[in-house]
Amino acid sequence: MTYSTAPDPPKLLVLGATGATGRLIVSQAAARGYDVTVLVRSAEKAGDLKGANLVVGDARDESALREALKGRDAVVSALGTPASPFREVTLLSTATRSLVNAMKAEQVSRLICITGIGAGDSAGHGGFLFDKLIFPLLLRKVYVDKNRQEAIVRDSGLDWVLVRPSILNNKSGNSAVRALTDLSDFHGGSISREDVARFVLDQVRADAWLHRSPLITW
Template sequence: MKILIIGASKGIGLATTTAALAAGYEVRAFARSAADMTLSDPRLEKMPGDATHQQDVEAALADVDAVIATLGVGLGDLIKPVHLFSDATRVIVAAMTEKSVKRLVCVTGFGAGDSRASIGVLQRVPFQIVFGRAYDDKTRQEDLIKQSGLDWTIARPGVLLNGPKSSHYKVLRDPASWRNGIISRASVADFLVKQIEDRTYLHAAPVLVN
């Protein structure tokens, strides 16, 4: 199978690219800075492009079996309105529908969508001040995915850390169990790659924590 990873050059995207290659998949790594990636593998194709440009995304979808979307914004982007997640998702959903690619796995975060109600009382105000603009857009992103008609899974990790994959990270599907917590990017990547063929969390948006 060939997997398209959108936002592949940094953070969770880079960790997911590494994990997908280790799992034996062919990977097309799509990002504006894809050409600068130092990762090298015979099964890795680096494709520079912009996830908000329909033509770029349609070209990246050629001969692809599944898509993992791992878009992110920098800290400096948090102080102004954020539209990247929803803008790119509109393009991705339309292009996947056009190209008949059904499987979409996407990272948002704890605090997006209906998981925001599970943020602790003392955390709500600082969360909104620092991350509110980005997570408002992640919520819009989730809504677009849920309305897409695609075979989707949304992953909502807690606070991201570097470090190795944990063999004990938790996938919290029941809203009553949702909570914030830390988790490594490698653990999130492990979950994302497993969803390529596993349908356990089809049309679900679990929270991921250690």
């Protein structure tokens, strides 16, 4: 008699699953045979997410998060928030703080969290249009909260990876993804959402970027 030595498929919780990148994470995870649960505010918006178990709740609600985390091996956070030129943004940091508490309570240690170029020491590396116009006029308050979000993840004690995509596009995936931490010669760049989803899912089992914050780009 022979026994399979292949590991069981990971059991994921995906947050932000109804966003453009989140949907690709769910579909790619399902295609890999992963067991996927999503926490969504509206079952209607998630009705077309194939291959995922739905839990309805608010990502800021620790009790809802704990329910969704039961039996999970890892979490992928693709939470996003609209541009907010005038109003303070707190969703990302509030939800991430609740998520960290819930993960510790449910003993789930692996967290892959998407933020973006402009967070932390990647600020000022988005190229002229992004750095001089889009960021200060539309995204400054969003990135104040992204920085709070990253700090919560870094201080969490979890097995985390912070993924900072360059400017997102909807083109087909390109296998030549670069993951950078030295940005001294990097200014601008873009990457497809498909490739972001693929890179993020690769981190569920890989440790190469553990406790690091790679910027990913083409």
